[in-house]
Amino acid sequence: MRIAILGFGSVGRGIARVIQEKDPGITVTGLADSRSGIMDPEGIDLPAALDRKEKKGLCGDRQVSPLNVVDGAEYDALVEVSPTRIDDGEPATTHIVHALSRGKHVVTSNKGPIALAHRRLHALAVSHGVQLRYEATVCGAIPVLHILQHDLLGNQVQALHGVMNGTCNFILTRMEDEGLTYDQALAEAREMGYAEADPTYDVKGIDAALKLVILANTVWDLGVTLDDVEITGIDLITPEAIRLACDRETTIRLIAEAIPEKGLLRVSPRIIPQGHPLLVEGTLNAVTLHTDLAGELTFIGKGAGSVETASAVIGDLLYLGEHHAGAH
Numbered sequence: 389m390r391i392a393i394l395g396f397g398s399v400g401r402g403i404a405r406v407i408q409e410k411d412p413g414i415t416v417t418g419l420a421d422s423r424s425g426i427m428d429p430e431g432i433d434l435p436a437a438l439d440r441k442e443k444k445g446l447c448g449d450r451q452v453s454p455l456n457v458v459d460g461a462e463y464d465a466l467v468e469v470s471p472t473r474i475d476d477g478e479p480a481t482t483h484i485v486h487a488l489s490r491g492k493h494v495v496t497s498n499k500g501p502i503a504l505a506h507r508r509l510h511a512l513a514v515s516h517g518v519q520l521r522y523e524a525t526v527c528g529a530i531p532v533l534h535i536l537q538h539d540l541l542g543n544q545v546q547a548l549h550g551v552m553n554g555t556c557n558f559i560l561t562r563m564e565d566e567g568l569t570y571d572q573a574l575a576e577a578r579e580m581g582y583a584e585a586d587p588t589y590d591v592k593g594i595d596a597a598l599k600l601v602i603l604a605n606t607v608w609d610l611g612v613t614l615d616d617v618e619i620t621g622i623d624l625i626t627p628e629a630i631r632l633a634c635d636r637e638t639t640i641r642l643i644a645e646a647i648p649e650k651g652l653l654r655v656s657p658r659i660i661p662q663g664h665p666l667l668v669e670g671t672l673n674a675v676t677l678h679t680d681l682a683g684e685l686t687f688i689g690k691g692a693g694s695v696e697t698a699s700a701v702i703g704d705l706l707y708l709g710e711h712h713a714g715a716h
């Protein structure tokens with residue numbers, strides 16, 4: 389399978405490293421970051437591109453734009469791993485529209501286009517006979533979308549609950565374990581690279597809400613947006629609240645939940661008992677699916693990280709190679 393990768397940051401480089409190390413039958417024929425691009429139908433020299441990026445900050449040639457790569461490179465699947473912009477999902481949505489319109493599959497880790505334009509992009513993919521896959525947008529390395537879309541096909545999914553933001557989970561864990569204040573735990577998360585310089589999307593619950601929107605639209609085709617989610621973040625949680633929860637053998641976690649029967653889509657700090665399946669530590673994610681046949685299933689794993697996210701992207705690509713090899 390030939391792919392073009394847009395975005396050569398943590399995820400893009402993770403994908404390149406995995407391809408280089410594991411040789412899973414994927415050739416990279418197009419590559420772009422924000423300021424440069426490179427195309428080679430025979431396959432780009434990945435070690436050289438990684439080296440160039442590290443030394444010069446560019447993966448290719450300044451004259452080649454990301455859209456040149458989308459429109460001009462020879463590939464079977466576009467891998468869109470540029471930054472998430474939740475206001476308009478651009479320029480990633482445009483990249484994806486161009487690739488689908490060329491009859492190319494798309495695999496993305498970018499929440500913006502999927503949370504904002506899933507129906508339109510899905511319809512475009514169907515009309516061109518190609519696939520749009522986005523496992524990496526939700527819960528990092530946990531293959532929850534694949535499980536929902538394939539392994540649980542005979543089930544009705546009645547509800548889902550999850551810990552979907554590793555940054556918040558890390559902060560809450562540190563507040564509980566060490567008695568830190570929110571600000572101290574956030575500073576530690578930043579130091580360890582678990583929180584962005586501007587952590588607003590994470591700590592205000594917006595990142596988890598985007599994932600909930602993606603899941604709800606995928607599982608139930610609800611056509612919901614961020615505005616339909618009731619969102620409360622963790623930034624007002626005090627050490628006293630955590631201590632009080634501990635005294636009662638409970639703890640606080642940021643839980644995303646969807647129960648369509650009750651019209652409920654919510655992200656909020658919740659008190660959960662010790663021993664609860666969603667009580668994961670540190671940056672882990674967890675998701676529980678409530679189904680009519682399989683009952684309750686909980687999956688736990690790394691919610692972010694270069695190679696962990698690459699795992700989800702590569703999984704989507706190999707699935708396409710196996711089941712939908714006929715893209716133009």
Ligand SMILES: NC(=O)c1ccc[n+]([C@@H]2O[C@H](COP(=O)([O-])OP(=O)(O)OC[C@H]3O[C@@H](n4cnc5c(N)ncnc54)[C@H](OP(=O)(O)O)[C@@H]3O)[C@@H](O)[C@H]2O)c1
Pocket residue numbers: 394395396397398399400420421422423445454469470471472479497498499524525528691692693694697
């Ligand atoms: N990191 C994770 O663990 C993780 C997990 C799940 C999902 N995601 C999602 O995956 C995507 C990538 O995350 P990341 O952590 O790899 O981000 P990142 O480290 O900030 O890298 C983003 C890359 O995209 C490039 N870029 C920026 N604008 C672009 C454009 N218009 N066209 C093409 N490339 C462009 C950047 O170029 P420069 O190098 O020139 O700045 C950079 O190489 C995001 O949407 C993120 O939300 C990340």
